[in-house]
Amino acid sequence: MTESKPAVAEAPTNAKMETRNVNVFYGSNQAIKDVDLDIADRSVTALIGPSGCGKSTYLRALNRMNDTIDICRVEGRILLDGEDIYGRGVDPVEVRRRVGMVFQKSNPFPKSVFDNVAFGLRIGGEKDKDVIAQRVEESLRGAALWDEVKDRLQSSALGLSGGQQQRLCIARCLAVWPEVILMDEPASALDPIATAKIEELIRELREQYTIVIVTHSMQQAARVSDSTAFFYMGELIEHDETETMFTRPAKKRTEEYISGRFG
Amino acid sequence: MRYTKKDWLLAGLTGLSLAVILLLLAVLLGQIVWHGAPVISAEFLTEKPGPDMISGGIWPAIYGTVLMTLLMTLAGVPVGIATAIFLNEYASPRSRLAKLVRIAVNNLAGVPSIVFGLFGLGFFIIFVGGSMDALLYDDSAPVWGKPSILWASLTLAVLTLPVVIVTTEEALRTVPSDIRDASLALGATRFQTVYKIVLPNAKGGILTGVILAVSRGAGEVAPIIFCGAANFLPYLPTDLRDMFMHLGYHVYALATQSPNVDAARPTLFGTVLVLLMLTFSLNLLAVIIRSRSRAALRP
Numbered sequence: 237m238t239e240s241k242p243a244v245a246e247a248p249t250n251a252k253m254e255t256r257n258v259n260v261f262y263g264s265n266q267a268i269k270d271v272d273l274d275i276a277d278r279s280v281t282a283l284i285g286p287s288g289c290g291k292s293t294y295l296r297a298l299n300r301m302n303d304t305i306d307i308c309r310v311e312g313r314i315l316l317d318g319e320d321i322y323g324r325g326v327d328p329v330e331v332r333r334r335v336g337m338v339f340q341k342s343n344p345f346p347k348s349v350f351d352n353v354a355f356g357l358r359i360g361g362e363k364d365k366d367v368i369a370q371r372v373e374e375s376l377r378g379a380a381l382w383d384e385v386k387d388r389l390q391s392s393a394l395g396l397s398g399g400q401q402q403r404l405c406i407a408r409c410l411a412v413w414p415e416v417i418l419m420d421e422p423a424s425a426l427d428p429i430a431t432a433k434i435e436e437l438i439r440e441l442r443e444q445y446t447i448v449i450v451t452h453s454m455q456q457a458a459r460v461s462d463s464t465a466f467f468y469m470g471e472l473i474e475h476d477e478t479e480t481m482f483t484r485p486a487k488k489r490t491e492e493y494i495s496g497r498f499g
Numbered sequence: 500m501r502y503t504k505k506d507w508l509l510a511g512l513t514g515l516s517l518a519v520i521l522l523l524l525a526v527l528l529g530q531i532v533w534h535g536a537p538v539i540s541a542e543f544l545t546e547k548p549g550p551d552m553i554s555g556g557i558w559p560a561i562y563g564t565v566l567m568t569l570l571m572t573l574a575g576v577p578v579g580i581a582t583a584i585f586l587n588e589y590a591s592p593r594s595r596l597a598k599l600v601r602i603a604v605n606n607l608a609g610v611p612s613i614v615f616g617l618f619g620l621g622f623f624i625i626f627v628g629g630s631m632d633a634l635l636y637d638d639s640a641p642v643w644g645k646p647s648i649l650w651a652s653l654t655l656a657v658l659t660l661p662v663v664i665v666t667t668e669e670a671l672r673t674v675p676s677d678i679r680d681a682s683l684a685l686g687a688t689r690f691q692t693v694y695k696i697v698l699p700n701a702k703g704g705i706l707t708g709v710i711l712a713v714s715r716g717a718g719e720v721a722p723i724i725f726c727g728a729a730n731f732l733p734y735l736p737t738d739l740r741d742m743f744m745h746l747g748y749h750v751y752a753l754a755t756q757s758p759n760v761d762a763a764r765p766t767l768f769g770t771v772l773v774l775l776m777l778t779f780s781l782n783l784l785a786v787i788i789r790s791r792s793r794a795a796l797r798p
Binding site: 299301304306307329330332333336337339341343344345346355356359360405408409412 | 591592593675677678680681682683684685686687688691695696700
């Protein structure tokens with residue numbers, strides 16, 4: 237076990253999230269084994285690895301979305317600003333307001349564009365119409381969608397194109413002012429142009445947010461991320477700066493995966 | 500597409516079945532409209548029945564049916580919807596309690612309606628009503644422990660409960676789970692997710708199911724025979740403890756209890772027509788709501 241332990245880059249002092257000995261089980265199946273990983277503040281961390289390696293499961297552990305799966309159990313410590321999000325008395329609802337999520341398949345509510353973005357604010361208790369309108373605009377601008385939808389804020393979000401829908405989901409996530417944004421293959425269902433827009437957006441959002449992105453595309457990881465973590469069979473094999481990972485990976489398996497020899 | 504011999508056979512058989520069903524429906528409805536329509540007049544709809552039950556109108560039966568349906572809806576539908584929400588949104592799929600409730604609901608749906616009538620008599624009237632009388636009043640004449648519109652409505656509420664639960668659950672299941680996830684990931688509580696996302700999206704389906712259940716309950720006669728429907732009661736119920744006339748029960752009474760069956764026939768058909776129109780209009784409402792809610796989901 238110990239020699240397969242990842243060569244974790246010595247804990248950066250600016251870690252926004254730290255995970256220590258994280259194990260995730262589905263029933264008696266162990267999906268994640270002993271993962272130690274630090275996620276640097278205001279940076280993009282990419283999680284790569286073959287299908288079924290546990291990267292999405294790990295991602296969903298970071299905002300307690302796994303809580304909604306009945307048979308799922310998380311062990312170990314996941315710290316957000318030094319505080320265990322699985323600690324006693326921590327409200328998962330509060331965690332999810334701070335750690336937002338964008339899903340693989342864009343999932344706008346069957347409501348208007350405006351109401352989609354305003355949803356998080358309204359359930360958070362915001363009543364002031366001006367504040368809501370301002371935050372909606374700000375979030376749509378933040379997601380580089382404002383110019384495309386400013387004249388159709390009241391029409392159904394389901395009428396937007398796939399790429400627009402995904403950016404709407406990002407805007408919806410930004411509206412509640414999260415600190416961390418988790419993205420689960422956010423561009424895998426999109427065409428190359430829409431993908432490029434999402435990637436550009438991710439690079440911009442890095443200035444203000446801590447982003448963790450799961451991706452199947454090596455190129456995407458190389459393009460958008462600052463550091464990359466390679467998962468294999470539920471274990472974290474290697475985590476380093478993206479450039480290092482893609483040019484001089486420390487582990488043979490990483491090299492094999494990145495060069496496309498398996499996976 | 501070319502039809503083979505087998506295709507022709509199948510098409511013929513299904514076509515024949517369709518024709519039989521349509522013919523039966525046409526004969527049934529045609530008969531009722533043919534014989535019933537001439538009887539219907541403003542007087543028939545608004546007057547009390549005469550002492551022979553044949554002359555006069557059927558207003559108390561219309562009033563009783565509508566009032567009973569309303570009470571039944573108020574009592575049963577919220578419980579049914581809440582149960583379905585619990586089963587589909589809160590209970591874990593492995594939960595023993597949820598399994599037990601589902602088994603109970605399925606069995607409840609299979610119980611013959613006359614058994615619900617006996618249950619209403621035994622549970623609501625004798626047990627609940629009787630206990631209330633014993634607690635509240637001296638042992639004189641029963642106040643609550645006798646057939647009344649309240650107990651009849653509650654009995655029917657229990658009868659319609661499984662239909663409401665099953666159709667509501669179906670409607671909830673059609674709401675895609677990814678928008679539930681989206682809501683939760685934005686920091687919504689489970690309650691907020693159900694209230695703001697799941698229910699608005701399942702509204703059409705739930706309403707449709709509820710109306711169909713209610714329209715079924717409105718026409719049921721067997722369960723209320725023992726529980727509060729009156730043979731002949733030419734005044735309107737003013738209290739929950741009053742008995743009441745009911746269109747379905749009035750049909751039964753006219754057909755079996757009338758001294759002169761031939762003379763009663765026109766009134767009988769008229770009453771059936773009114774009852775059918777009542778349930779049909781409820782069904783029509785369900786159809787309209789369903790098509791509207793489908794249209795609303797489109798972009």
